[in-house]
Every structure is written in C-alpha cells, then in structure tokens.
Amino acid sequence: MPETKRPSLYLAGPEVFLPDALAVGEAKKALCAAYGFEGLFPLDNEIHARAPGERVDLVIYSANLAMMDEAIAAIVNLTPFRGVNADPGSVFELGYMAGRGKKVFGYTNVAADLAARIARENDLSLDEESGVWRDSQGLMVEDFGNAENLMIDACLALQNHPIIINDAPQDRLYADLTGFEQCLRLLAEQIQSGSL
Amino acid sequence: MPETKRPSLYLAGPEVFLPDALAVGEAKKALCAAYGFEGLFPLDNEIHARAPGERVDLVIYSANLAMMDEAIAAIVNLTPFRGVNADPGSVFELGYMAGRGKKVFGYTNVAADLAARIARENDLSLDEESGVWRDSQGLMVEDFGNAENLMIDACLALQNHPIIINDAPQDRLYADLTGFEQCLRLLAEQIQSGSL
Numbered sequence: 001m002p003e004t005k006r007p008s009l010y011l012a013g014p015e016v017f018l019p020d021a022l023a024v025g026e027a028k029k030a031l032c033a034a035y036g037f038e039g040l041f042p043l044d045n046e047i048h049a050r051a052p053g054e055r056v057d058l059v060i061y062s063a064n065l066a067m068m069d070e071a072i073a074a075i076v077n078l079t080p081f082r083g084v085n086a087d088p089g090s091v092f093e094l095g096y097m098a099g100r101g102k103k104v105f106g107y108t109n110v111a112a113d114l115a116a117r118i119a120r121e122n123d124l125s126l127d128e129e130s131g132v133w134r135d136s137q138g139l140m141v142e143d144f145g146n147a148e149n150l151m152i153d154a155c156l157a158l159q160n161h162p163i164i165i166n167d168a169p170q171d172r173l174y175a176d177l178t179g180f181e182q183c184l185r186l187l188a189e190q191i192q193s194g195s196l
Numbered sequence: 197m198p199e200t201k202r203p204s205l206y207l208a209g210p211e212v213f214l215p216d217a218l219a220v221g222e223a224k225k226a227l228c229a230a231y232g233f234e235g236l237f238p239l240d241n242e243i244h245a246r247a248p249g250e251r252v253d254l255v256i257y258s259a260n261l262a263m264m265d266e267a268i269a270a271i272v273n274l275t276p277f278r279g280v281n282a283d284p285g286s287v288f289e290l291g292y293m294a295g296r297g298k299k300v301f302g303y304t305n306v307a308a309d310l311a312a313r314i315a316r317e318n319d320l321s322l323d324e325e326s327g328v329w330r331d332s333q334g335l336m337v338e339d340f341g342n343a344e345n346l347m348i349d350a351c352l353a354l355q356n357h358p359i360i361i362n363d364a365p366q367d368r369l370y371a372d373l374t375g376f377e378q379c380l381r382l383l384a385e386q387i388q389s390g391s392l
Contacts, residue, residue, distance in 0.1 A: 017336040019323075057340040061350030082314065082331070083279025088287045089345035095288040099295020118278065127215075135278070139370075140213040144253040149285035154257030174335075 008038040009187070010068045010097065013077025014087035015174040016043045024175045031177060035184045040067040068096060073103035073196075075183045078148055078163060079174055080110050084117045086148055098155050103196060105187060106156050107179030108147050109168035115143045161186050204234040205383070206264045206293065209273025210283035211370040212239045220371045227373060231380045236263040264292060269299035269392075271379045274344055274359060275370055276306050280313045282344055294351050299392060301383060302352050303375025304343050305364035311339045357382050 009032055015024040025041035032039030042064050068074065074097040081087040086108070097104045110117070115133065118124065122135040133141040146153035147163050156163050164183055168176035190196040205228055211220040221237035228235030238260050264270065270293040277283040282304070293300045306313070311329065314320070318331040329337040342349035343359050352359050360379055364372030386392040 014335070019330070019334050019336075021336075055340075055353075057338075057342060057346040058350050058354060061347055061354065064347065081281075082317075082335070083281065085277075085279065085281065085284045087345070088281045088284060089347040091284045091287045092291040092294075092345065092347040092351070095291025095293075096295040097291075098288075099292040121278075134215070138215050139210070139278070140215075140217075142253075144251075146253060149283070149288065150253040151257055151260065151285040151288040154254050155288070157251075158254060158257065 006033075006036055006038045007072045007191075008040050008067075008070055009184075010071035010074040010093065011039050011041045012074055012090040012093040013174070014079065014081040014090060015077060016041075017081075017087075018174055020175070027175075027177060028180060031181055031184060035188045037184070037187075040071055042067065064093070065096075068093060068100070071097075071102070073097070073105065073187060075180060075187070076104060076106045077174065077180065078106045078108045078152065079168075080108070080117060081174075084114065084121065086152070091152065094152065094155065103159060103187070103190075104156065105161055105164075105183035106152065107164035107166065107183055109166055109173055109176050109179060110147075111165055111167035113145055114148055115141050115145075161190075202229075202232055202234045203268045203387075204236050204263075204266055205380075206267035206270040206289065207235050207237045208270055208286040208289040209370070210275065210277040210286060211273060212237075213283075214370055216371070223371075223373060224376060227377055227380060231384045233380070233383075236267055238263065260289070261292075264289060264296070267293075267298070269293070269301065269383060271376060271383070272300060272302045273370065273376065274302045274304045274348065275364075276304070276313060277370075280310065280317065282348070287348065290348065290351065299355060299383070299386075300352065301357055301360075301379035302348065303360035303362065303379055305362055305369055305372050305375060306343075307361055307363035309341055310344055311337050311341075357386075 011028050021043050025043050029039035076090050076094045078086040094104055118141050124133050127134055133143055135141055142150055164179040166179040207224050217239050221239050225235035272286050272290045274282040290300055314337050320329050323330055329339050331337055360375040362375040
C-alpha cells in the first residue's frame with residue numbers, strides 16, 4: 001500500500017542564522033511530524049544546492065521558492081531581528097505565501113508591541129494636529145497595538161489566526177518553539193474541522 | 197471614444213511614514229503619469245476608508261491588497277528603515293506581488309550593502325571553521341554583496357532587473373526619486389519591447 005504523503009509546511013524564520021540552525025530545524029520538523037505534517041526548513045537548501053559557477057543566493061532563492069510552492073501553508077517566526085522589526089527574508093516569504101493564496105501562520109517571541117519597541121530606541125513625540133506619534137526622525141509610528149507593521153498583523157488576523165505572541169527567554173529568542181507549536185495546533189485544528 | 201485606462205503600478209515604500217507623505221506620493225504619481233502609468237499610492241487608502249466600528253488597520257490592509265491586485269507591477273522602496281533592513285510592510289508587499297506572479301521592481305537610497313550596514317552596528321567575527329561571518333549575537337551575516345536579505349535581491353535579479361542602488365542625501369533618504377524613476381524607465385522599456 002503506498003504511503004500517504006503528509007501535507008508539508010514551509011518553516012520561515014531567522015533561526016536559519018543561528019550557529020545551531022540545523023538543530024532548531026530538526027526540532028521544528030519533529031514537532032511538525034508529531035502533528036501530522038512534513039516540515040520544510042529553508043536551510044536544507046543551503047546545504048545541498050550548489051553547482052559550479054552558479055550564484056549561490058539565486059540557487060537558495062529558487063530552492064526556497066520550490067519549497068513554498070510545495071507547502072500547503074507557512075509558519076513564520078516574526079521575532080524582531082537586528083532591530084525593531086522581523087527578519088525581512090521571513091516577511092518576504094509571508095507575503096509570497098499570502099500572494100499564492102495559502103494559509104500563513106505567524107508567531108513572535110517578544111511580547112512588547114511594535115510601538116513599544118520603537119519607543120525603546122527613540123524619543124517619540126505626539127503630533128498634536130494629526131494625533132499621530134512620530135519617532136526622532138519624524139517618521140510616523142503605527143499605533144494599532146500590533147506586533148508588527150499592519151500588513152503583517154492584518155494578513156494573519158484576516159485569516160482568523162492572529163499572530164501568536166509569547167515572551168521567550170533571551171537565550172532562546174529565536175529558538176523557543178512555544179509559539180511555533182501553537183501555530184501547528186491551530187493549523188491541525190483547522191484541517192480537522194474541514195476549514196482548510 | 198472611451199479613454200484607454202493606463203496600466204497601474206503599486207508604489208510601496210516607507211515614505212508613507214514621512215510628515216510630507218502625501219507630497220511624495222503626488223510626486224511619484226506624477227512621474228508614473230509621465231511614463232504612461234497610473235501610480236497607486238497606499239496612503240490614499242488611509243484617508244478615505246473608515247467605517248464606524250471597523251479596525252482601521254484591517255481596512256487599510258484590504259484596500260492595499262485591492263490596489264496590489266489591480267496593479268500590473270510594483271515598485272518598492274527598499275531603503276533601510278529604523279535599522280539595517282527595509283520597511284517590513286514594503287517587503288511583505290514585494291513578496292505578495294511576487295506570489296501573485298507580477299513584475300516587481302526595487303530600489304534603495306543607501307549604497308552600502310547589507311553586510312556593510314550590519315558591520316556598522318556590530319563587531320563581526322569570522323567563524324574559521326565554516327567561513328561564515330557572524331554578528332555580536334552569533335547570528336550569521338549574509339555576505340553575497342547584496343543590498344538586502346537574499347530573498348529580496350534574488351527575486352528582483354531573477355526578473356532581470358536587480359535592485360537599483362543610489363546614494364541619496366540624508367535629508368531626502370526616503371523621498372529621493374532617482375532610483376524610483378530608473379525603475380519606471382526599465383518597466384516602460386520592458387513594455388515597449390513586448391517582454392511584459
């Protein structure tokens with residue numbers, strides 16, 4: 001009897017930049033398997049895909065795209081990375097999957113919202129006329145209580161699973177999988193209830 | 197005789213957060229018109245769309261999505277925003293348009309590449325064993341000479357129009373339209389040559 005292929009998930013996030021990225025990827029894939037999914041971790045591409053003379057970045061991009069096109073959904077780690085915002089590679093992938101009409105789930109391991117994180121690095125001031133907060137460069141600060149730029153939060157909220165927020169310890173900032181597992185649970189529930 | 201509708205372009209970028217965002221939007225739309233396009237500037241949504249009781253962020257998101265779905269292509273301002281990376285809203289939109297199979301163009305007003313920008317804020321160290329550069333948190337630094345995370349640069353490069361790089365003066369960091377106009381010119385050429 002042929003084995004039924006498990007639905008696959010694209011696992012985006014800045015943990016690919018950790019020294020122990022492979023171990024985090026393996027932990028994510030094991031959790032996926034426990035929930036009946038196959039996890040596709042982008043770093044797997046970086047190890048296998050190299051041909052002489054080819055631009056490695058283009059090879060990795062194409063391999064990641066193929067993984068995303070195979071996956072039924074993505075779970076994206078949106079934990080702030082090198083500043084107040086999420087890793088742009090992961091955000092690109094979130095947008096790409098949304099553009100493909102696929103389910104996208106997101107989590108962050110920092111509980112402070114976007115405006116609070118900007119306020120930590122900037123003296124914010126209230127523009128009395130417009131009622132808008134601005135940072136020290138005069139740039140408007142989105143103040144919707146969201147974890148990220150509204151395009152990210154709204155994309156997830158309108159799919160009926162807002163971003164999962166969890167305050168992870170600093171030494172597990174990118175590797176903590178509490179929020180990741182919550183996303184997996186939500187996805188498994190949606191599949192069981194027939195809404196996906 | 198009915199007027200032919202000009203093809204429309206989605207104009208993504210962090211200039212929506214400037215105090216004079218409307219003026220920058222008007223300047224972008226005027227340039228689009230000069231090249232035969234209609235520019236769709238996301239801020240236009242924030243002003244018109246409000247219904248009582250609705251979450252404003254979700255209304256803006258849906259209006260931006262409708263603009264992107266109408267547009268034949270996007271031109272994305274990828275100038276670093278509040279840190280080393282591009283505005284995540286703009287990056288989401290780049291990914292979304294790529295996912296929809298549309299043409300995407302990008303420009304940045306900062307000439308220093310990603311690794312150089314990270315090195316300004318971090319003591320980088322070379323991991324001799326793997327040959328990989330890491331920042332002060334141990335996170336890998338992509339060193340492809342790219343302006344951004346490889347997903348962004350590769351997406352544009354594989355569409356045969358790599359990111360346009362231009363060093364704008366600091367007081368015009370988000371508003372300088374030199375790179376924007378180069379993107380418009382490339383797009384107009386592609387349409388004239390029949391490759392779009």
